[in-house]
Amino acid sequence: MGFDPRDWSRASRPRQERVTSNVEALLAENDALRREVMRLTRELDLLRRPQHQPPVADPARISREQALQWGEALAGQPGWSSLRQGALEALIVRLNRLGFPGHLTLQQRLDRLVSGLGTDLLSAVGGKATKKSTAVLAAFALYGVRASEWLDEDPKRVVLDLQQQLQQSEARRRGRRTRTDQRKTDQRKTDQRTPDEPWGSRVAALAVLGLEAGASAEAIKQAHRRLVKRHHPDMGGSAEAFRRVNEAYQRLMA
Known part of the structure; x- marks a missing residue:
């Protein structure tokens, strides 16, 4: 059997395969994916939204009215007239020095014990120092975080303890x-x-x-x-x- 050039020419040509594509189906699938991405984005925004809301401020631990009530209660106790504002201020300084570390102020010391307590206390007593407000501060210098309990339940005892502390300070001063x-x-x-x-x-x-x-x-x-x-x-x-x-x-x- 001989060679037929026609057969060679047909065998040497590349075989072509038929490629089919459905453009409309691809567009529909792409649109469905786009809608799903948008839905997930909205849900993610809802989950993130509470984190971006401004934090709600904690209520003050000591109010102005509470500090005024404590001052009035102390002023009505026996022995109140013997307390002097200057002596109470010196007592606060001395009690702070007895604490650890001794360089802290009353506000710093209370804030270390309970976050914000010292700041709220100073804000409650106000900027103008009076004998009543100084006595309230001296009570916190003496009792620490439990001062509010003593001031609420036994203001008479608070005045007596402040008297005792002042007498001891005076005794040390006269001891020179x-x-x-x-x-x-x-x-x-x-x-x-x-x-x-x-x-x-x-x-x-x-x-x-x-x-x-x-x-x-x-x-x-x-x-x-x-x-x-x-x-x-x-x-x-x-x-x-x-x-x-x-x-x-x-x-x-x-």
């Missing part, structure tokens, strides 16, 4: 005596001490508890319980003051 007076006082204490306990250490321990010489064991226990609650670090008190109270109690009860 001449060397001659100091020697006479030390000699008198030496004559009165008992054989088994140094008089000076007992007097110092009593002063820490706010008691005078001759205080009974029951009075010492009551003072210790009261001061431990006030100065406990978990209740916003000073760790250093808490330690001194416990050491004084142990020394007296040993």
Whole structure:
């Protein structure tokens, strides 16, 4: 069988395949995808919207009216007239120095304990310092975050405690005596001490508890319980003051 050139020419030509396309179907599918993307975008915007709303401000922890009520309650208690504004301001400074760290202001100290408490307190008492507003600040310097409870429930006790703190400050100020007076006082204490306990250490321990010489064991226990609650670090008190109270109690009860 011979070679037919016609067969060669047909075999050498490339085979063409028929390509079909449905333009309308592709457009419809593209439109459906576009609508789905738009729907998902709207849902995503709804989910994001609450995050962009302005945050609602927390209510003030101490209001102006509350601070005024505390000041009026303190002014109606026995012993109020003996308190002096200047002495109360000095007491606030001294109590702040006793805390840790000692360089913080009352506002900074309270804000560390409860976020915003010190700021709200200073705003509530106002910019003009009065004896009533200063006494409220002194109560917070003395009791810490629990001051509002004392001011609400026992303003009489608050005035008494402020009186006691001021008396102790005055006693320390008057304690800067001449060397001659100091020697006479030390000699008198030496004559009165008992054989088994140094008089000076007992007097110092009593002063820490706010008691005078001759205080009974029951009075010492009551003072210790009261001061431990006030100065406990978990209740916003000073760790250093808490330690001194416990050491004084142990020394007296040993």
